Amino acid sequence: MSYVFIFIREHLVSITPSDLLKSHTALVIFKMEKPKFSLSALTSTRGALHMAQIVMCVVTFVVSCVWGHPGHTYWIYCMVVWGLCPIISLVITIVEMFLIHKLILVFCMDWDDFTTGMAMMASLCTFSCTVMFANFYICRKCIWGWMVTILSAVCCALYCVETFRDKCDATRSATYVAVLPGFIKILEAFIACIILISLIGYVGKPALLWCIAAYVIPLPLTLLTIITNILTKLKKCLPIDRFTMLFLVISVLLYITAAILWPTYSFKGNPRPKDCPGNSCIWSIQFVVTFMTYVNLGLYVTDLVFTCCGICGFRRS
Template sequence: MPFYLPLKAAHFHNAFRPVEEPLHAKMEKPKFSLSALKSTRGALHMLQIVMCAVTFAVSYVWGHPLHTYWIYCMLVWGLCPIISLVITIVEMFLIHKLILGFFMDWDDFTTGMAMMASLCTFSCTVMFANFYICRKCIWGWMVTILSVVCCALYCAETFRDKCDATRSATYVAALPGFIKILEAFVACIILISLIGYVGKPALLWCIVAYAIPLPLTLLTIIVNILTKLKNCLPFSIDRFTMIFLVISILLYISAAILWPTYSFKGNPRPKDCPGNSCVWSIQFVVTIMTYINLGLYVADLVLTCLGICGFKRSQ
């Protein structure tokens, strides 16, 4: 006599339930699409790549001053088009649809990169106009004009992205992340402008105070961009950021006191002090940038505290 086990209704229902596809099977596979090139953003990216490459080449052929400002400008004109090229390739092959499932808000990331490139190319324009332009410096004029065009192209992309209501702005392209970008940007300007510190221990401490927050700021930006990594951390990134900001503020307060005190004590501004070669003027730039970054870190700490306390953060 056959023996039958009673089947529960749940077992009967599960037996006919369709097998759910794994996550990687649901995700759309990369495909090639020319729409990324045909769009306005694609055209801007192509122009950015070409103009930055031309600016880099003209500056390289013009000469090799090997000043920190010139090296900074060459890095900007070399890295910005690479970022634009990578973004274009990712969007051309629709790879960003895979990235969305794992790492970041792609719209926020690309807009943030455009904003950062706008800042960097603008600073290069100002530096070249100040340090390398003269009445007979044809190459200096050419590089400055090309840099203005590069900056205008990145500003156009930034303006277009910010005016597009369909694009999200969750961190880098919003106020909390953009303040972090400004902190890193100002710190870079300070570090390439440091001069006149040899034999002065107090000013050497200022260099340490400027250098410590920069990598931590970049690390915070990266962790917040990689959302999956942020969610896997065993601690709150906002609380870590608050501690780091308090340390950064204390370091910058010490630098804000020591740098002008030991740079300008017994060192009045010379009567003949051209902006492109005067040590006093460059030290003054470092002083101003120190106070600007101190204010940025204080504002960042306020935003972070509001976020930890449960208030709505400004976007």
């Protein structure tokens, strides 16, 4: 059974067809299917991918938890990623299994765009976890480190396959997150997270404390922009492009100050040690923060240019 709801100026009313023809009031008509159970969400290739992602992430989480390196920020970050990614995959599977995404599509967001964006984000996060474990926890006799790294690489491969399938599927829509402007936003948030978990050696240096503020402030602004663009109904009600440009100007200015202050005060009187292994050398981690600062500055500048072009009426790719 299906239901038809007619909204007139945000009020649900009963109206006859003749009244509907005579009415000059703006109408919004939604035809909403009753939620049903669909087993294809599990038996399809997409469903099988989600099940494999959930299983592999949970196994990786458990193996890493049993092995354990508590207190290390990189280890904590990896555990959060391996714990959050399967939860997202599970929620997406449940929503699609009961066809709830059709209701979500009507009322608030582009579901295809959202799920593709989540797959892209999970691919980036699991890839970063694989690189971190390979750099920090692998040695000739570190069997657990090798196991976790291989399992994380499998998780990354599964999410990359889903991303590739979604991008090649012409039937799936891509309105923001799955296209260039949204993907740049995802990269900005991702790199900001990498910077924040890599911060070290700033105690007692006010200039570096300012840099931390410069890294922290743009992150919620970026996440807010992503959420607002995903929620299509909200996006239509707000001048989001103008707000986005303001946020980007603030972010660019903050990152410019960080790009100047962080390398200046991090490496002042702090030359690279002769013995500086990548997994324990503070200098190397500070260099990672410096490099990522310049990468994110470039992304924010690029994003600002795209946003300005959109406001000025030029078409964005």
